[in-house]
Amino acid sequence: MGQIFNAFVCKTRILPLKSQGITNTFLQFAITTEVLLVIAAAYFYPLNIVFGTRDAIFMHYGPPAIPFAMMEILVDEIRKYYIRTLPSDSKGKPHWFVRAALW
Numbered sequence: 001m002g003q004i005f006n007a008f009v010c011k012t013r014i015l016p017l018k019s020q021g022i023t024n025t026f027l028q029f030a031i032t033t034e035v036l037l038v039i040a041a042a043y044f045y046p047l048n049i050v051f052g053t054r055d056a057i058f059m060h061y062g063p064p065a066i067p068f069a070m071m072e073i074l075v076d077e078i079r080k081y082y083i084r085t086l087p088s089d090s091k092g093k094p095h096w097f098v099r100a101a102l103w
Helices: 002-009 025-043 045-051 063-085 096-101
Strands: none
Touching: 002 025, 002 063, 025 045, 063 096
16 A cells, blocks of 8 residues: 555645546556565465465455555645645745745
């Protein structure tokens, strides 16, 4: 879950996720592939035998991470909002927050 939401966060540096959208087909393919591989590793019985694991309980699979992932997106959207709206100083130098948070 963390990697999936992190892919959405790292998608842009300044634009909000709402205006950027999720139209990158390669990213959609990568997320789908990752989810299918994790499900196969967790629930496909022959892989459980090979790796010596057991079936994962769905509650342990990812739902507990969703609030933290949503908080990650919220913090990043607030960071992007400040980068877009904070004014430059009188010499045209970007605001200190923009210089520190734009990576």
